[in-house]
Amino acid sequence: MKLYRLITGPDDAAFCHRICDALAKGWELQGxxxxxxxxxAGVMKCAQAVVKTVEGKTYASDMKLGEQ
Structure with a gap:
């Protein structure tokens, strides 16, 4: 099963750390x-899509995608 997340937030170090954390957990950049x-708010905001293929799971709308 392939999972998709769109990580969003202010363009700051915390956003970059969230992307790095996702990559460390096996997510891959998409686009x-x-x-x-x-x-x-007077700030730049950014978004990055990430995908991950997981085996042995069935999708459910209540999944915590960040925990996969």
Missing amino acids: SPAYGFDAA
Whole structure:
């Protein structure tokens, strides 16, 4: 089964650490990151899609994807 996550947040070190954590857990980058300016908050926000193939599991909508 292939899982998909879109990790989003302010463009800061914490966001980069979240991506590094996902990569360390076996997730793979999917496509390029996206950036946009949040005028209300006055900050750049970014998003990165990641995918992971897991064996022996069946998808359920209540899965905690970050824990897979």
